[in-house]
Amino acid sequence: MLAELLGFPPQVLFGQLLLGLINGAFYAVLSLGLAVIFGLLNIVNFAHGALYMLGAFASYFLLVVLGIGYWGALILAPVMVGSAGILIERFLLRRLSGIDHLYGLLLTFGLAIVIEGLFVKLYGASGIPYPTPEALKGGVNLGFMFLPWYRGWVVVAALAVCLFTWWLFERTRIGAYLRAGTENPRLLQAFGVNVPLLTTLAYGYGVALAGFAGVLAAPITQVNPLMGSNLIIVVFAVVVIGGMGSIMGAVVTGIAMGVIEGLTKVFWPEASATVIFAVMAVVLILRPAGLFGRTA
Known part of the structure; x- marks a missing residue:
């Protein structure tokens, strides 16, 4: 096998590939949201990481306070966060329409600091455990590695949402209206x-x-007030690599960067924290609009 020829146990290589694929699934969903917002509203949404954290806390509150399980939270928590986003756009961001986009970036950056600071004040910076749903506990032995059911579910669910979003914005009348609304x-x-x-x-x-x-x-990561700030810079890099506003670029690049990051941890661990930014620098030099972005 390739792993043995390179001097690595196959469990190490495939384990890091799985971790990279899981990280790539998160990168894809988060960068997809950023791409939708920038592509349709021309807003660089710096509050995205804080809203990602808000989704985890909403899920935790639904479980602990209301007794709603993971599957109910998977539906209700995004609706709650989306409702908060609607209020943000309606009462804050809309007031900045028609002026420099830098003001929208500064506003969302300020919102991120306020939201994260509030949750750190209330819950501290340590993580709160969130139980794995009973139906997805355990895993399967594939021979070369052990695959936890929940991590496999994360990849499948993320890909399904990404494909649905691409279909919604690229193949439906609503998507056509939204794209036309950005042009005229x-x-x-x-x-x-x-x-x-x-x-x-x-x-x-x-x-x-x-x-x-x-x-x-x-x-997977526990519920932590700083979980969004630890991830958002990487996600912005993924969006830039794929092309600002490109839905397909966000999905493909997010998964690819997660896998590249996982492989880097095997072959060159010291560079794993910076490999995505190195790729971003190369892409910006060779293709400033991004891999899937539209050139002017």
């Missing part, structure tokens, strides 16, 4: 389409994806 909103409104409502719902959907990722991450 006045013309679209002349045809009777409520463009402000569409953009609000698009922002809500984008942050709901962050909440969905937070629910998936809770049993």
Whole structure:
């Protein structure tokens, strides 16, 4: 086998590939939400990491306070986070429309600091355990590695959501309206389409994806107020590599960067924390718009 020829036990190689695939699934869902928001609203949503954390905490509250299990939280927590995103867009971001996009970045950055600071004040910086659902405990021995059921579920669920989002925005009438609204909103409104409502719902959907990722991450990484800030810079790098606003670029690049990061931990562990940023630098030099981005 390749792993044995390179001097590594196959369990180590495939184990890191699995970890890379899981990280890539989180990168894909989070960067997909960022791509949707930037591509349709031209907003660099720096609050995305805090909303990802909010999804994990919403799932924890639903479990502990209301007694709603993991499967109910998987549906309700993204709806709660998406509703919070709708309020943010309606009462804060909409007031910045028509001016420099830097103000939107600064506003969402400030929101991220406030949200994370509030949760650190209330719960501290240590993680809160979140139980793995009973139906997904255990795993299967594949011979060359042991695959936990929950981690396999994370990859499948993330890919399903990514494919649904791509279909929704690229193959449906709603997606066509949203893309047209970014090009010429006045013309679209002349045809009777409520463009402000569409953009609000698009922002809500984008942050709901962050909440969905937070629910998936809770049993793996624990519920931690700083879990979003530890991940958001990497996710922004993934979005830049794939192309700002490119839905397909976010999905493909997110998974690919997770796998590359996992392989780097096997062959060159010291570089695993910076390999994604090195790839970003090379891509920006060779193709400034990103791998899937549109050149001007």
